[in-house]
Amino acid sequence: MARVYNFSAGPSMLPEEVLRxxxxxMLDYEGCGQSVMExxxxxxxxxxxxxxxxxxxxxLMNIPDNYKVLFLQGGASAQFSAIPLNFMQKNNKADxxxxxxxxxxxxxxxxxxxxxREVASSADKTFTYIPKTTREDFDPEADYVYICMNNTIYxxxxxxxxxxxxxxxxxxxxxCFLSEPLDVTKFAMVYGGAQKNVAPAGLVIAIIxxxxxxxAREDTPTMMNYKIMADNDSLYNTPPCYTIYICKLVLxxxxxxxxLEAMKARNEKKxxxxxxxxxxxxxxxxxxxxxxxxxxxxxxxxxSDELNAKFIKEATSAGFVNLKGHRTVGGMRASIYNxxxxxxxxKLVAFMKEFxxxxx
Amino acid sequence: MARVYNFSAGPSMLPEEVLRxxxxxMLDYEGCGQSVMExxxxxxxxxxxxxxxxxxxxxLMNIPDNYKVLFLQGGASAQFSAIPLNFMQKNNKADxxxxxxxxxxxxxxxxxxxxxREVASSADKTFTYIPKTTREDFDPEADYVYICMNNTIYxxxxxxxxxxxxxxxxxxxxxCFLSEPLDVTKFAMVYGGAQKNVAPAGLVIAIIxxxxxxxAREDTPTMMNYKIMADNDSLYNTPPCYTIYICKLVLxxxxxxxxLEAMKARNEKKxxxxxxxxxxxxxxxxxxxxxxxxxxxxxxxxxSDELNAKFIKEATSAGFVNLKGHRTVGGMRASIYNxxxxxxxxKLVAFMKEFxxxxx
Numbered sequence: 001m002a003r004v005y006n007f008s009a010g011p012s013m014l015p016e017e018v019l020r021x022x023x024x025x026m027l028d029y030e031g032c033g034q035s036v037m038e039x040x041x042x043x044x045x046x047x048x049x050x051x052x053x054x055x056x057x058x059x060l061m062n063i064p065d066n067y068k069v070l071f072l073q074g075g076a077s078a079q080f081s082a083i084p085l086n087f088m089q090k091n092n093k094a095d096x097x098x099x100x101x102x103x104x105x106x107x108x109x110x111x112x113x114x115x116x117r118e119v120a121s122s123a124d125k126t127f128t129y130i131p132k133t134t135r136e137d138f139d140p141e142a143d144y145v146y147i148c149m150n151n152t153i154y155x156x157x158x159x160x161x162x163x164x165x166x167x168x169x170x171x172x173x174x175x176c177f178l179s180e181p182l183d184v185t186k187f188a189m190v191y192g193g194a195q196k197n198v199a200p201a202g203l204v205i206a207i208i209x210x211x212x213x214x215x216a217r218e219d220t221p222t223m224m225n226y227k228i229m230a231d232n233d234s235l236y237n238t239p240p241c242y243t244i245y246i247c248k249l250v251l252x253x254x255x256x257x258x259x260l261e262a263m264k265a266r267n268e269k270k271x272x273x274x275x276x277x278x279x280x281x282x283x284x285x286x287x288x289x290x291x292x293x294x295x296x297x298x299x300x301x302x303x304s305d306e307l308n309a310k311f312i313k314e315a316t317s318a319g320f321v322n323l324k325g326h327r328t329v330g331g332m333r334a335s336i337y338n339x340x341x342x343x344x345x346x347k348l349v350a351f352m353k354e355f356x357x358x359x360x
Numbered sequence: 361m362a363r364v365y366n367f368s369a370g371p372s373m374l375p376e377e378v379l380r381x382x383x384x385x386m387l388d389y390e391g392c393g394q395s396v397m398e399x400x401x402x403x404x405x406x407x408x409x410x411x412x413x414x415x416x417x418x419x420l421m422n423i424p425d426n427y428k429v430l431f432l433q434g435g436a437s438a439q440f441s442a443i444p445l446n447f448m449q450k451n452n453k454a455d456x457x458x459x460x461x462x463x464x465x466x467x468x469x470x471x472x473x474x475x476x477r478e479v480a481s482s483a484d485k486t487f488t489y490i491p492k493t494t495r496e497d498f499d500p501e502a503d504y505v506y507i508c509m510n511n512t513i514y515x516x517x518x519x520x521x522x523x524x525x526x527x528x529x530x531x532x533x534x535x536c537f538l539s540e541p542l543d544v545t546k547f548a549m550v551y552g553g554a555q556k557n558v559a560p561a562g563l564v565i566a567i568i569x570x571x572x573x574x575x576a577r578e579d580t581p582t583m584m585n586y587k588i589m590a591d592n593d594s595l596y597n598t599p600p601c602y603t604i605y606i607c608k609l610v611l612x613x614x615x616x617x618x619x620l621e622a623m624k625a626r627n628e629k630k631x632x633x634x635x636x637x638x639x640x641x642x643x644x645x646x647x648x649x650x651x652x653x654x655x656x657x658x659x660x661x662x663x664s665d666e667l668n669a670k671f672i673k674e675a676t677s678a679g680f681v682n683l684k685g686h687r688t689v690g691g692m693r694a695s696i697y698n699x700x701x702x703x704x705x706x707k708l709v710a711f712m713k714e715f716x717x718x719x720x
Contacts, residue, residue: 004393008400011601016387019395023386027379033364033679035379037560037606040368040682073433073562074583077597081581112579195598200397202433202562202600219472221441221584223434237437238555240562240600241371246397319393322400 005344008322009152009297010175010196013339018249036245041238049245050234056251060259063184063207070226071234071244072204076102076174076193079204080109082224083170083189086216088114088143095119095142095167100127100151101328102172110146113217119145126329127154130292135165144168144188150176150294152196153326155287155333157294161186168212175296177205178254179338180264188212196296197337199247202240254338263338270336270345271295277349283307283356287331301331308332311355320348365704368682369512369657370535370556373699378609396605401598409605410594416611420619423544423567430586431594431604432564436462436534436553439564440469442584443530443549446576448474448503455479455502455527460487460511461688462532470506473577479505486689487514490652495525504528504548510536510654512556513686515647515693517654521546528572535656537565538614539698540624548572556656557697559607562600614698623698630696630705631655637709643667643716647691661691668692671715680708 006013029036032045039046054069063069072078083106088094092114096107098121110116119138120131138145145164150157152175161183162169168188176182177192184190189208195201206226213227222228228236254263275293278286278300287299302308308331312324325331336345366373389396392405399406414429423429432438443466448454452474456467458481470476479498480491498505505524510517512535521543522529528548536542537552544550549568555561566586573587582588588596614623635653638646638660647659662668668691672684685691696705 002393003387006394006398008398008403011398011400011598013398014395019387019397023383026383026386027363027376033362033681034366035374037379038366038368038371038373040371041561042687043368043682073435073600074438075433075597078434078581078583081583085581109582193598200600200602201401201598202603221438221445221581222469223438223441224581237435238371238553238561240433240560240603241555242560242603243562243600321393322403327402 002319004319004321005340005348006321007334007336007340007348009326009333009335010193011201012196012335012337014200014246015250015253015339018246018253021249022246037242039241041235041241046241049241049248050239053244053248053251056248056255057205060178060251060254061182061184061207066210067184068208068210068213068230070206070208070229071239072206072229073202073240075204076172076191077105078224079172079191079206080106081112082226083144083146084110084113084116085220085224086226087168087170087212088116089215089217090143091141093117093139093142095138095145097121097131097133097145097147097162098123099130099148099156100154102151102153103146103148106146106148106172117142122156127151127156128287129289130156130158133162135163138164138167140165140167142167144170146170148172149190150174150296152297152335153329155294155297155299156292157296159292176294178260178263179267179296181260194243194247196335198250199243203243203247266342267295267336267338270340270342271298273342273345273349274298274334274336277352281352281356283360284352296337297333297335299325299329299331299333305330307359310359314355315351318351320351362679364679364681365700365708366681367694367696367700367708369686369693369695370553371561372556372695372697374560374606375610375613375699378606378613381609382606397602399601401595401601406601409601409608410599413604413608413611416608416615417565420538420611420614421542421544421567426570427544428568428570428573428590430566430568430589431599432566432589433562433600435564436532436551437465438584439532439551439566440466441472442586443504443506444470444473444476445580445584446586447528447530447572448476449575449577450503451501453477453499453502455498455505457481457491457493457505457507457522458483459490459508459516460514462511462513463506463508466506466508466532477502482516487511487516488647489649490516490518493522495523498524498527500525500527502527504530506530508532509550510534510656512657512695513689515654515657515659516652517656519652536654538620538623539627539656541620554603554607556695558610559603563603563607626702627655627696627698630700630702631658633702633705633709634658634694634696637712641712641716643720644712656697657693657695659685659689659691659693665690667719670719674715675711678711680711
């Protein structure tokens with residue numbers, strides 16, 4: 001079968017160039033006679049791969065020297081525990097903003113380890129907007145404020161970073177990682193699962209300001225202690241080497257396209273095509289308030305569950321796959337990460353127009 | 361460069377057939393128009409991959425129905441914490457046998473969470489043997505006894521499983537996973553990092569008797585709670601999908617070769633070639649007592665650090681790579697996992713003979 005347009009929320013499309021390169025190098029990486037899958041993580045070949053990946057990430061995201069870059073495992077879900085274990089240890093307090101399922105899960109996990117507080121929530125309107133906050137909303141004694149930057153399921157994003165005053169801000173950026181420039185200096189930590197915009201599943205990248213490290217609870221599992229991971233350059237034990245290699249290839253690809261400013265322009269263009277159509281359609285409607293719409297995840301519905309199901313089925317047959325909304329919300333969702341080409345969105349919109357004509 | 365013989369202790373060689381198949385399927389898995397790297401972990405395609413992997417593992421290892429098979433992340437090191445968090449919770453006691461660095465690390469981690477006790481150790485002779493124990497050595501109130509089955513660094517293995525009476529036995533089988541048949545019913549849990557015999561790095565497989573589950577400490581990080589992972593069929597969050605896919609390919613390959621009895625015969629043959637030479641050589645010596653020698657990891661030395669270094673250098677040039685011993689012990693080590701062909705060991709021994717002749 002020809003390659004499909006894959007609108008999966010994650011794991012999701014990877015650049016075809018990256019897949020071709022990985023396939024070509026599968027049995028022999030740069031003449032060393034081994035696959036990257038087979039390399040010792042302490043070999044000079046892999047050492048160069050992980051260092052190159054970090055250097056590229058630092059360059060693309062403009063990460064200051066006083067931030068550590070960690071390659072971790074366990075998904076964002078493991079960080080939901082690691083964050084309070086590492087950081088909620090001075091005053092044993094943390095403030096959470098609840099903008100969807102992932103923030104909720106992070107909040108639930110934090111409550112195991114200290115006084116986590118819900119500062120604001122958009123649960124009242126099924127997470128279709130980002131609640132506005134001001135500096136005064138946050139507890140100045142909180143060890144940190146936690147947000148989920150882009151909400152994969154509900155399709156909202158923070159277009160403006162909350163002002164938390166002197167309280168360190170931590171953000172899950174899984175589903176907007178590398179989709180546009182981000183001012184890392186406004187955060188004490190940002191992190192994300194790689195399986196949306198960066199690499200296959202099985203890798204988390206965390207970017208942590210150095211002064212945050214060193215206060216972990218004594219019984220923190222070693223593998224969740226960010227200081228230990230940082231002191232060992234992410235090689236305390238065997239990291240997910242092959243996934244880090246694919247990450248490196250993706251970062252090289254992003255650099256070749258012009259970096260994050262170029263990705264932003266491209267992603268805005270893609271999202272505009274889809275949102276403009278949703279705003280003009282009589283059949284399909286976006287579910288998010290316009291000012292908080294994500295560039296990456298675009299949920300939409302028709303007025304009928306039957307029509308939704310028919311659309312998803314026919315779209316799949318036409319090569320537009322994984323358009324079904326998250327199992328907790330239903331409807332449709334098009335995830336249009338970096339690797340989704342503009343023509344994928346153009347063709348989807350053409351298909352939606354045709355579907356609307358035929359079914360009106 | 362031609363493919364090398366890679367004696368790395370892990371990550372390590374994978375069967376060439378597996379790498380070729382993965383490369384061929386990289387852009388389009390079985391006609392679905394996507395790479396396995398790009399698939400939703402909730403897609404029907406990936407659902408079949410993970411279920412096939414589990415079924416193959418159950419068949420190859422003859423795993424009884426009352427055991428759960430979990431696909432996890434974080435390496436063995438994450439399980440060092442998860443094991444006491446999940447299991448050291450009835451009497452808050454556990455017995456550890458110290459046979460090397462990995463058992464030591466597991467023991468250190470357990471002490472964070474309860475009364476972990478060292479029952480026996482082979483530290484007195486640099487872990488070159490397996491300490492003998494009897495049922496009476498173990499605390500009948502211990503929540504479990506912990507062993508490291510095959511010691512990657514020191515090259516020892518339990519040829520006989522310790523009798524722990526009614527106390528549940530837990531074993532790290534990372535470096536002997538699938539190398540020969542194992543009576544799973546003698547264990548409450550076995551687990552291993554996949555990056556030696558099973559798959560690339562980034563995957564742990566745990567096999568746990570069901571009655572062990574459900575007693576985790578309340579503040580156990582969700583991702584370390586085996587009951588939650590079991591209740592969600594390892595899909596609580598996004599698993600390392602591509603690594604699980606390679607695991608499936610390796611399991612298919614092992615089955616095609618005749619399963620674990622066939623692997624045992626092949627691994628014994630390979631190990632015998634190397635040990636027989638070490639026993640006859642005047643220059644090279646094995647470091648482990650004969651009765652506890654591993655089939656997988658064969659450490660050896662000459663009487664001179666200079667000669668060791670010369671040997672490693674010349675072997676590398678000749679295409680026998682990663683023969684350097686672990687950084688904590690020095691000397692040499694040949695890891696001859698399932699994917700190392702017999703001819704790799706034959707050629708290594710021929711090279712060693714030639715080296716001995718030239719340098720005597």
